[in-house]
Amino acid sequence: MKTLRRTADAPADLGIGVIGVPEGSPVELDLKLEAVGEGVLVTGTAVVALAGECTRCLRPISDTMEIDIQELFYYPGNEPDDEAARNEAELINLEPVLRDAVVLDLPFAPLCQEDCLGICPICGADLNDDPDHGHDEEGDPRWGTLKQWSATQD
Ligand SMILES: [Zn+2]
Ligand SMILES: [Zn+2]
Numbered sequence: 074m075k076t077l078r079r080t081a082d083a084p085a086d087l088g089i090g091v092i093g094v095p096e097g098s099p100v101e102l103d104l105k106l107e108a109v110g111e112g113v114l115v116t117g118t119a120v121v122a123l124a125g126e127c128t129r130c131l132r133p134i135s136d137t138m139e140i141d142i143q144e145l146f147y148y149p150g151n152e153p154d155d156e157a158a159r160n161e162a163e164l165i166n167l168e169p170v171l172r173d174a175v176v177l178d179l180p181f182a183p184l185c186q187e188d189c190l191g192i193c194p195i196c197g198a199d200l201n202d203d204p205d206h207g208h209d210e211e212g213d214p215r216w217g218t219l220k221q222w223s224a225t226q227d
Contacts, residue, residue, distance in 0.1 A: 093125065124181050
């Protein structure tokens with residue numbers, strides 16, 4: 074049994090529209106390679122960086138995600154000989170495995186926080202910053218802030 078610990082660059086297009094792994098960001102692999110009858114069993118974890126956007130408030134999200142990997146790579150021709158073992162490095166192509174695992178684990182509607190309040194449907198203000206915000210005679214609260222700010226400049 075061998076262990077494989079290394080950092081690889083993330084391939085392009087690893088993710089779904091709203092969130093994904095930035096291309097070239099470090100992917101930390103911590104894997105065990107175990108020769109079994111018909112191939113090499115690879116188990117372990119990959120830690121990837123995530124970048125995306127909250128689907129409620131559109132704030133940028135950056136996070137990390139740990140992915141469990143378990144995959145059996147078959148020897149070509151099912152011949153478990155020394156040559157096959159020597160070709161292990163070429164045999165084990167983790168990219169498709171990583172791709173499948175990442176895409177399966179990604180949230181379809183990522184949130185900056187579980188109870189994100191989203192944005193105001195009227196003015197688009199971030200309700201996380203201003204949960205009590207409402208629309209009445211005072212008008213848009215963002216303009217109120219701007220007015221205060223210009224008042225302090227005089
Ligand atoms: Zn949010
Ligand atoms: Zn509003």
